[in-house]
Amino acid sequence: MNMKELRRIFILLLICSGCAVVKQKEVIKDDKANALLETQYFKVFTEATKHALLGSYRISVNLFNACIKQFPDRPAPYYQLSSIYLRSNNLPLAKEYAEKAVRLDSLNVWYIIQLANIYQYNNEFEKAIEYNHKALKIRNDDQLRYNLSLLYNKIRKNSEAIDMIYQMDAEVRESKEVLMVKHNIFHQMMNYDSAIISLKQITQFFPEDITGWGMLAEYLSEIGRNEYAKHTYKEIIDRDPNNSIAYLSFGEFYLKNKQIDSAFILFEKAMVLSDLKIEDKISFISGFFDDQKFLIDNLERINNLLEKIDVKSRKFPFYAAKTDLYMKIEDFKSAQTYIDSALIYEKSNYNLWEQAIIISTYLQDNENVIRLADECFLFFKDKPMINYFRANALHREREFERALVDIDTILYKSTEKEMRVQAYNLAAEIFRDMNQFHKSDSCFENILSIDSENLIVRNNYAYYLSLREENLEKAEELSIYTIEREPENATYLDTYGWILYKLKKYELAKSYIEKSIRKGAYNNAEVLEHYGDIMLKVDKCKDAIEAYEKALLIEPSDILEQKVLQTKKSCN
Numbered sequence: 098m099n100m101k102e103l104r105r106i107f108i109l110l111l112i113c114s115g116c117a118v119v120k121q122k123e124v125i126k127d128d129k130a131n132a133l134l135e136t137q138y139f140k141v142f143t144e145a146t147k148h149a150l151l152g153s154y155r156i157s158v159n160l161f162n163a164c165i166k167q168f169p170d171r172p173a174p175y176y177q178l179s180s181i182y183l184r185s186n187n188l189p190l191a192k193e194y195a196e197k198a199v200r201l202d203s204l205n206v207w208y209i210i211q212l213a214n215i216y217q218y219n220n221e222f223e224k225a226i227e228y229n230h231k232a233l234k235i236r237n238d239d240q241l242r243y244n245l246s247l248l249y250n251k252i253r254k255n256s257e258a259i260d261m262i263y264q265m266d267a268e269v270r271e272s273k274e275v276l277m278v279k280h281n282i283f284h285q286m287m288n289y290d291s292a293i294i295s296l297k298q299i300t301q302f303f304p305e306d307i308t309g310w311g312m313l314a315e316y317l318s319e320i321g322r323n324e325y326a327k328h329t330y331k332e333i334i335d336r337d338p339n340n341s342i343a344y345l346s347f348g349e350f351y352l353k354n355k356q357i358d359s360a361f362i363l364f365e366k367a368m369v370l371s372d373l374k375i376e377d378k379i380s381f382i383s384g385f386f387d388d389q390k391f392l393i394d395n396l397e398r399i400n401n402l403l404e405k406i407d408v409k410s411r412k413f414p415f416y417a418a419k420t421d422l423y424m425k426i427e428d429f430k431s432a433q434t435y436i437d438s439a440l441i442y443e444k445s446n447y448n449l450w451e452q453a454i455i456i457s458t459y460l461q462d463n464e465n466v467i468r469l470a471d472e473c474f475l476f477f478k479d480k481p482m483i484n485y486f487r488a489n490a491l492h493r494e495r496e497f498e499r500a501l502v503d504i505d506t507i508l509y510k511s512t513e514k515e516m517r518v519q520a521y522n523l524a525a526e527i528f529r530d531m532n533q534f535h536k537s538d539s540c541f542e543n544i545l546s547i548d549s550e551n552l553i554v555r556n557n558y559a560y561y562l563s564l565r566e567e568n569l570e571k572a573e574e575l576s577i578y579t580i581e582r583e584p585e586n587a588t589y590l591d592t593y594g595w596i597l598y599k600l601k602k603y604e605l606a607k608s609y610i611e612k613s614i615r616k617g618a619y620n621n622a623e624v625l626e627h628y629g630d631i632m633l634k635v636d637k638c639k640d641a642i643e644a645y646e647k648a649l650l651i652e653p654s655d656i657l658e659q660k661v662l663q664t665k666k667s668c669n
Contacts, residue, residue, distance in 0.1 A: 154181050172201035191215050206235045222252050239269040255286045307337050318350050341373040361398045368405035379414045386425050413442035454486045466490035481511040497527050552579045556592050563596045572596045587618040603634045622652035638668030
């Protein structure tokens, strides 16, 4: 609570306590007992007031209750308790004590206004209006009329609200706050001409305040008075040609009316002005990124806005925005360039490092992933996700031993289930590429001990066993589990069909591969090749050749081409 507020409360307390003494009008006889009671009351009341000012509400409440116990017909303690409960946001008690204070002294305007305010806070607007009117009868005050205009507006009694405004003194009636209230009321009444006049009055009474002109222009645009709006926007710019907000607002007007070229001409003018912070310029431009179609259709225009930003101001926000722009249109190569520049300014931003590494991972730029990870670890020591990305890049570069070091680091440092699953899965792939198949299988087993229902791992594990023609019964068991849970999954159906092929169950294998093709694998070269192999086993050479040729069109391969030639030769 600031000193100004403390002084205001203290004055009110003195007034209230004074009122309490005056209102009693008791003829105090020269009686020592009565004098002592009054002295004790005043002392307790003063002490309670002091504690209230200091925020010691529990003590203050007890002392004010003591005052009430001594003199239950004096309103001041009730008023003070109401104030304490109001500050404590205890509206029921605040209301109860305010009502008691008003019943005891129905002419004290402070008590009445407090009760009116409590009714307003409690959304009892009719009661708030009633007590504001009572206060107004006691004290002629335009602030009360202003409150009444707001309250009438709340309950949609707009004629009464306007009447309250017209009863105010001209000086008050012509203030910005009152004119805005009048504008809002007329708008609710759909009296748009009067709503416009209220905003126009703001521009007349405060011609140097460009905000009023802006509100007028935006309102005119909102209600479809486009020519008047355009005229007003031009007047704003004539009055303040270096106001970037005016150009942006005018541009938004043109954009709303599908005049995109005109809009971006104004946006570009705003970008070169110096009154708008670079962060605000970037924030405005970034607003276009959320609409994918608009962004793609107007990519050059939006990019030009960014390029209008002064070169000397191009720091982190600029490069981050450029990165986001290219990420949105999936131009990851350009995004990579700009995020590297962003990192120059924000090396302590971990999320930025991770995003940069993800972009390079997507581009399969393994060298850059490894470089970024190495640099990231200079600033962030314990980030298992960075170890994972680096291990993945090292795997692609066939630096298996270095990749496994990162995997071991993840498994040592991370207890997160998903992270450990990903680490074991990558390790399984690495060991497989090293022809250390039992270690690969062991990694898959570790994953299933963590997450026994992991369908992707079950499918991959089963498929790799089938390729090696090892433990096909286990492969079949793993694969059945996946298709029982996702019977429409083309990948899982293909794996199961291939395992059945390896088990020499050709007719059954054929049915599952055909179902895989029906469920979406008709453009998958590997599945079509599987189907061709099965067709050969069931003596359907023509179907086998057709499947191989379709696969060859999708994914050209010398090996597959040779298979087509050999099949044609053997089938003739």
